[in-house]
Amino acid sequence: MELSETETPVKLAGEAPARRSRNWASIAAPLAVGLVFLGVWEFLVDYYQIRPFVLPAPSAIAVSLVENLGSLLGSLTFTLGITLLAFVLAVLGGVLLAILFSQSRIVEMALFPYAVMLQVTPVVAIAPLIIIWVGVDKPGFAVLILAWIVAFFPMLSNTTLGLKSTDHHLHNLFELYGASRWQVLFQLQLPNALPYILAGMKISGGLALIGAVVAEFVAGSGSATGLAWRISEAGYRLQIPKMFAALILLSLTGISIFFLLSWLEYKLLHRWHESAAHREN
Amino acid sequence: MPANPEFRADDPATVHRPLIQLSRVDKVYANGTEAVRGVDLDIGGAQFVSLLGPSGCGKSTLLRMIAGLGGVTRGEIHWPQSRYDARGNPERNLGFVFQEPTLMPWATVFQNVYLPLKLKGISREQAEQPIRQVLETVGLEQFGQAYPRQLSGGMKMRVSIARALVTHPSVMLMDEPFAALDEITRFRLNDDLLHLWAGHEWTVIFVTHSVYESVYLSNRIVVLAARPGRIIADIPIDAPYPRDEDYRTSETYNHYCRQVSAALHRAMGD
Numbered sequence: 064m065e066l067s068e069t070e071t072p073v074k075l076a077g078e079a080p081a082r083r084s085r086n087w088a089s090i091a092a093p094l095a096v097g098l099v100f101l102g103v104w105e106f107l108v109d110y111y112q113i114r115p116f117v118l119p120a121p122s123a124i125a126v127s128l129v130e131n132l133g134s135l136l137g138s139l140t141f142t143l144g145i146t147l148l149a150f151v152l153a154v155l156g157g158v159l160l161a162i163l164f165s166q167s168r169i170v171e172m173a174l175f176p177y178a179v180m181l182q183v184t185p186v187v188a189i190a191p192l193i194i195i196w197v198g199v200d201k202p203g204f205a206v207l208i209l210a211w212i213v214a215f216f217p218m219l220s221n222t223t224l225g226l227k228s229t230d231h232h233l234h235n236l237f238e239l240y241g242a243s244r245w246q247v248l249f250q251l252q253l254p255n256a257l258p259y260i261l262a263g264m265k266i267s268g269g270l271a272l273i274g275a276v277v278a279e280f281v282a283g284s285g286s287a288t289g290l291a292w293r294i295s296e297a298g299y300r301l302q303i304p305k306m307f308a309a310l311i312l313l314s315l316t317g318i319s320i321f322f323l324l325s326w327l328e329y330k331l332l333h334r335w336h337e338s339a340a341h342r343e344n
Numbered sequence: 345m346p347a348n349p350e351f352r353a354d355d356p357a358t359v360h361r362p363l364i365q366l367s368r369v370d371k372v373y374a375n376g377t378e379a380v381r382g383v384d385l386d387i388g389g390a391q392f393v394s395l396l397g398p399s400g401c402g403k404s405t406l407l408r409m410i411a412g413l414g415g416v417t418r419g420e421i422h423w424p425q426s427r428y429d430a431r432g433n434p435e436r437n438l439g440f441v442f443q444e445p446t447l448m449p450w451a452t453v454f455q456n457v458y459l460p461l462k463l464k465g466i467s468r469e470q471a472e473q474p475i476r477q478v479l480e481t482v483g484l485e486q487f488g489q490a491y492p493r494q495l496s497g498g499m500k501m502r503v504s505i506a507r508a509l510v511t512h513p514s515v516m517l518m519d520e521p522f523a524a525l526d527e528i529t530r531f532r533l534n535d536d537l538l539h540l541w542a543g544h545e546w547t548v549i550f551v552t553h554s555v556y557e558s559v560y561l562s563n564r565i566v567v568l569a570a571r572p573g574r575i576i577a578d579i580p581i582d583a584p585y586p587r588d589e590d591y592r593t594s595e596t597y598n599h600y601c602r603q604v605s606a607a608l609h610r611a612m613g614d
Contacts, residue, residue: 230446238413239413
C-alpha cells in the first residue's frame with residue numbers, strides 16, 4: 064500500500080516565529096502592566112501622604128519583606144508543608160476512591176452523597192469540630208485535615224468523570240480481545256482519565272493552599288505559625304507592610320503551584336492531547 | 345502472513361461446513377426496540393459478505409452479535425469450525441474495524457497495533473516483527489512512532505485495519521469502516537482492502553449503506569430491511585477478482601448495482 068496525495072499527515076507543529084513572539088508577549092505584557100501598577104501605587108501613596116497602616120507603599124512592603132524574610136520563610140515552610148501534604152493525600156485519596164467507584168456501582172451510589180456532603184459543608188464550619196477531635200494541642204494536624212477536605216473533592220469528581228468517559232468502541236475492542244478488568248483499568252480507563260486527573264490537580268493544588276490558609280485562620284494558634292497566622296497577627300498589630308509581605312509570599316506560593324502543575328500537564332499531555340498540543344491553525 | 349489454519353480449500357468437509365451459522369436470531373433491546381428478527385445466515389470461509397441496508401435495519405447490531413458484543417435475545421450463533429472453551433465460548437480469532445478509527449490517542453501507532461497482542465500477553469519483543477510487518481502491509485512503516493492526532497483520517501483507518509490484522513484473524517468484521525472518509529480515500533482503501541483480502545483466506549463481513557461499495561467489494565450481498573431488522577435478499581456477486589477501475593465501469597457491475605438497488609428499495613418499502 065502506498066499513501067496517496069490526499070493522505071499527507073498533519074504537519075507537526077514546530078516553533079514558528081509568530082509563536083515565539085507570542086511567548087515573549089505573554090511574559091512582557093503582564094510584566095509591563097504590573098510595573099505600571101506598582102509605579103502608580105508608589106506615586107499615589109507618596110503624593111497623598113497615605114499612612115502605612117492604611118496602605119503601605121510598594122517600597123515599604125519590599126523593605127518589610129527583606130527585614131522579616133527569615134521568620135516569614137519559616138512560616139512559609141509550615142504552610143507549604145501542610146499544603147503539599149494535603150494535596151498529595153487529596154490526589155491519592157481522590158484517584159483511589161474514583162477507581163473504587165469505577166469498579167463498583169454500588170460503592171459509588173453508597174458513598175458519593177457523603178463525598179458531596181463533605182464538599183458542600185463550609186470548611187470553616189467544620190473546623191471547630193475537627194480541632195476538638197484531633198485535640199487542641201495538635202493544630203497542625205487539624206489544619207492538614209481541613210486543607211485535605213477542601214482539596215479532595217475536585218480530584219474525586221474529575222477522576223470519576225475521566226474514568227467514565229472512555230470511548231465505548233474502545234471498551235468493545237478491549238472486550239473483544241478478552242481484556243481483564245485490570246487491563247481495562249490500567250490500559251484504557253486510567254490513561255483516558257489522565258487529562259481529567261491533571262485538570263483536577265490544578266484545581267486541587269490551589270484549593271489545598273486556600274484550605275490551609277482558611278484552616279489556619281480558624282484553627283491556628285501560637286504553635287501553628289503558618290503564613291495565614293502571621294497575616295492575622297500583623298493585622299492585629301497594625302503592621303500592614305508585614306501583612307502585605309506575607310500576602311506576597313502566599314501569592315507566589317499559589318502561582319508556583321499552578322505553574323508547576325501546568326508544566327506537569329504539558330509534559331504528560333502535549334504529545335497526544337488537544338488541550339496541550341500546539342496547533343498552527 | 346500465514347493462511348488461516350482453520351481453512352482448507354481442498355478439504356470438502358471444511359468447504360461445506362459454514363464458518364458462522366446464525367439461526368433464527370432475534371435481538372430486542374432493553375428499551376423494547378426490536379432490532380433484529382428471525383435472521384438465518386450461513387457464512388463460509390473466504391467470503392466477502394456485505395450487510396447492506398437502510399439506517400435502523402440492525403446491520404451493525406448483527407455484526408456486534410457475531411463479534412460476541414451483546415448477546416442474542418433468541419436463537420443462536422454457532423461457530424461449527426471452532427472449538428468451544430469450558431464456559432461455552434467459541435475460540436475464534438476475530439478482527440474488528442469500527443466506523444471511527446477508535447485508536448487510543450495517548451499511544452503511538454506502534455502501541456495501538458500492539459494492543460491485541462499485548463492483551464493476549466505477548467511480549468513486546470515477540471510482537472515487534474508481526475507489528476512491523478502489518479504496518480508495512482498498510483503502508484505505515486514510517487509512522488510507528490507517530491501519535492494518532494498527527495495522522496490524516498485515511499491513515500488512522502489504516503492503523504485501525506493494521507490493528508485488526510495483527511492477530512491474523514479468520515474473520516474480519518467491519519462496521520462501515522470507510523463511511524466517514526472522502527471518496528478518493530475511500531476508493532483507495534477499498535482497493536487496498538481487496539488486495540489484502542485476495543492474498544489471505546479470511547472472511548470479511550462488511551457493513552455498509554453504499555450499494556456501489558458493496559458491489560465493488562463483495563462476492564455476496566445480504567440486504568436487510570428495517571423495523572424490525574430482517575434479511576430480505578441474499579445476492580451472490582459472481583464477478584471475478586481482482587477488481588479494478590475496469591470493473592467499476594463494466595456492464596456486470598452496473599447490472600449488479602441495479603439488482604442490489606432494487607432489493608434495497610424493496611427493503612425500504614418503496
